[in-house]
Amino acid sequence: MPSDTSTVLRARFENGSPLTVADQRHIDRLPFSGRNLRRGEVISRQGDLANRLHVIERGSAVAYRYLEDGSRQVVDLYFPGEILELNEFSERWYSSGLMALTDTRLVSYDKADVSRLFYQSPELSRRFINLLSHQQAVLTERLLTLSRAPARRRVAHFLLEIRSRATPGTVNSAYLFGRGPRELQPGRQRLEPVDTVRIPQAVIADALGLSLVHVNRTLRQLRENGVVGSTGHGITLIDIPGLKAEACQTESSGAETRRSA
Amino acid sequence: MPSDTSTVLRARFENGSPLTVADQRHIDRLPFSGRNLRRGEVISRQGDLANRLHVIERGSAVAYRYLEDGSRQVVDLYFPGEILELNEFSERWYSSGLMALTDTRLVSYDKADVSRLFYQSPELSRRFINLLSHQQAVLTERLLTLSRAPARRRVAHFLLEIRSRATPGTVNSAYLFGRGPRELQPGRQRLEPVDTVRIPQAVIADALGLSLVHVNRTLRQLRENGVVGSTGHGITLIDIPGLKAEACQTESSGAETRRSA
DNA sequence: CGGAGGCTTGAACGCTCTCAAACGATGTGG
DNA sequence: CCACATCGTTTGAGAGCGTTCAAGCCTCCG
Structure with missing residues (x-):
């Protein structure tokens, strides 16, 4: 312990x-x-x-x-x-x-x-x-995205969801974003844009119900449009509004002031 | 009240x-x-x-x-x-x-x-x-089915899910199965097979993320295979095991004997 | 330097969509 | 009782998106 x-x-x-x-x-x-x-x-x-x-x-x-x-x-x-x-x-x-x-x-x-x-x-x-x-609300959202959306939208939606879920605890999220533990040592700062998602494309494919090949192609398209960038491994989110446009954000996650019973 | x-x-x-x-x-x-x-x-x-x-x-x-x-x-x-x-x-x-x-x-x-x-x-x-x-478990199941499965499997899975959800309370489910309230009057028994799902194909399509046209085509295939029957409106489930085969039932509900740590 | 895992690209096939049209029941007004 | 409108189902043809198969490439690491 x-x-x-x-x-x-x-x-x-x-x-x-x-x-x-x-x-x-x-x-x-x-x-x-x-x-x-x-x-x-x-x-x-x-x-x-x-x-x-x-x-x-x-x-x-x-x-x-x-x-x-x-x-x-x-x-x-x-x-x-x-x-x-x-x-x-x-x-x-x-x-x-x-x-x-x-x-x-x-x-x-x-x-x-x-x-x-x-x-x-x-x-x-x-x-x-x-x-x-x-959690159910999030699941439902994903369900809607997956069942009908074309690859572009799925990928964009995925990247945004990852970003919104992994960003909050900044320190911890460094394990996912950025270069990983090694690069976190002080002095070795790579100063990579923080919004770099480092998830194997195979995992993205299996999460979105797409083939690895097609995920890759879709990412290339987004790259050509200047929405994301590529750092070898890892996907850098460059143009967030652009991504949101691609994702056709239903955006039910607006800043809700909540007190509830 | x-x-x-x-x-x-x-x-x-x-x-x-x-x-x-x-x-x-x-x-x-x-x-x-x-x-x-x-x-x-x-x-x-x-x-x-x-x-x-x-x-x-x-x-x-x-x-x-x-x-x-x-x-x-x-x-x-x-x-x-x-x-x-x-x-x-x-x-x-x-x-x-x-x-x-x-x-x-x-x-x-x-x-x-x-x-x-x-x-x-x-x-x-x-x-x-x-x-x-x-509920979340059910949602998750649906998510898996929707994201990757071809139309045949989606439709089969859908029909089975409907059946399993609507059957339990027999009396109430008659509103969905069978000919509807009118036919329920004693004496007018249509003796239709109980397993008749009466949901507009348009709703099925929107639930599965398929086009109405393709849902229809898929149902025709299932019909030709003798898995379901058609009563004009309404889909009669004839061969349940056959449907389950089509659905490639993950069937996580199996009685699993397992001890593990 | 060579191997492994992951990324990238090309080509052909196939599932599903869209567009378009017809059919069949049900219900309504003449 | 029939004509007609309506809603849901059925079928055909062509186009598009995503898949599979098959390579080639890059990068990290031993």
């Missing part, structure tokens, strides 16, 4: 509006375990018992499933602060595999412990319900 | 395992209003304030959204016993419109009242979380 506490789960629940001290304590007291993974390392397999709840402290991960025809489908990507496989919190077994996309640090809780939180504090229940609900 | 009580929301929470008397009371005491709609009638519009929670008592409904290019996308279908727009429970405004697909009876609650339930009973919170979580 490397560190005595991890604030990442608490931060997830706080999400802007502070918790009561009691609720903070409830979360902080949860027993947890930390785990460091190398890029490409498998976290759990499809069919494994899903009794733990993982939160990403640093790095990124991908949930995927192999279909009968052998093709791989990416179910979701995860970034620092996010809870893995939240979409099947109540399921007993994983219906998808989980892999570290970059070098990653996870914090893991026992689902039974987490469930107990909800008996201890209705407020935490409410917030968890909000998390789930919000 | 036509009837003094409605058991449909309670049934949703019970879902097999009985509630304590206290919890039952909590739900039964919620103030609600009933509403009858004709086929095609609009329940709410995209952008409307989403402060009510609707449950279908009889009939069926569809959630849809118009995209910038003018095309319509079906977000979800709803059947008796299901909660409408559960995927955006925490949102303040509807991001999609809602329409009665057949003659329908709704029961509606105030979201604030429902939220209060969660403060009163952790058990109800837990169950609601399960509902949300399960």
Whole structure:
């Protein structure tokens, strides 16, 4: 148990509006375990018992499933602060595999412990319900994009979603953006534009339900239009408004002032 | 307030395992209003304030959204016993419109009242979380099907999902299956096979992200293969295993014996 | 320097779309 | 009871987007 506490789960629940001290304590007291993974390392397999709840402290991960025809489908990507496989919190077994996309640090809780939180504090229940609900909204959005949109729009939408999800925790997101851990050492600053997405095109393809070849072609088009740039590996987002235009943003994510019951 | 009580929301929470008397009371005491709609009638519009929670008592409904290019996308279908727009429970405004697909009876609650339930009973919170979580699993499944599958598989998957969702409450599902209310009068028994899905092909198309024309063609193929039959309007599911084969059922619901760490 | 993994490009095929038109039931008014 | 309007379904033909197959290239790393 490397560190005595991890604030990442608490931060997830706080999400802007502070918790009561009691609720903070409830979360902080949860027993947890930390785990460091190398890029490409498998976290759990499809069919494994899903009794733990993982939160990403640093790095990124991908949930995927192999279909009968052998093709791989990416179910979701995860970034620092996010809870893995939240979409099947109540399921007993994983219906998808989980892999570290970059070098990653996870914090893991026992689902039974987490469930107990909800008996201890209705407020935490409410917030968890909000998390789930919000996730569903995002999923729904993705569903709409995937089912009908042409490749250009899918890719643009994908890049924007990644950007919006990975940017918040600046420090952590450096694992995904920029050149990776090595370049983060002071003095070696590459001063690369921050908006560089470093996800293998194969993963993008499997996430969007496109072939790798066509994702590549689509990126080339966007590049020729000056919307994105290429830094060898990694995609630099140059013209964000342009990207949004490509994505035909439904943009339901406007700055919402929210207090709710 | 036509009837003094409605058991449909309670049934949703019970879902097999009985509630304590206290919890039952909590739900039964919620103030609600009933509403009858004709086929095609609009329940709410995209952008409307989403402060009510609707449950279908009889009939069926569809959630849809118009995209910038003018095309319509079906977000979800709803059947008796299901909660409408559960995927955006925490949102303040509807991001999609809602329409009665057949003659329908709704029961509606105030979201604030429902939220209060969660403060009163952790058990109800837990169950609601399960509902949300399960919905997400279904959504995820649909996402996988939509993003990559060819038309045949999409249609087959769709028909099976409809069947599995609409069948349970036999009586209510008659509004969707069979010839509709009129034919249900005793004595007029049409004895039509129960597994007849009566959803306009246009809706199916918008749900699957296919063109109406191609949905039709695909249905014809399935018909020629003897998997489904056509009763003029309505699609009769003849060969369920055949359909499942077409759908390449991932069928994550298999009884998996697994111990693992 | 050589290998491995990921990126890039070309060509041909095929699934799905759009456009266009006809058919069939149902319901309405004459 | 028929003519007509309407809505949903059915079918054909041509075009476009994305796939598969098959190479070639680049970059990092041992």
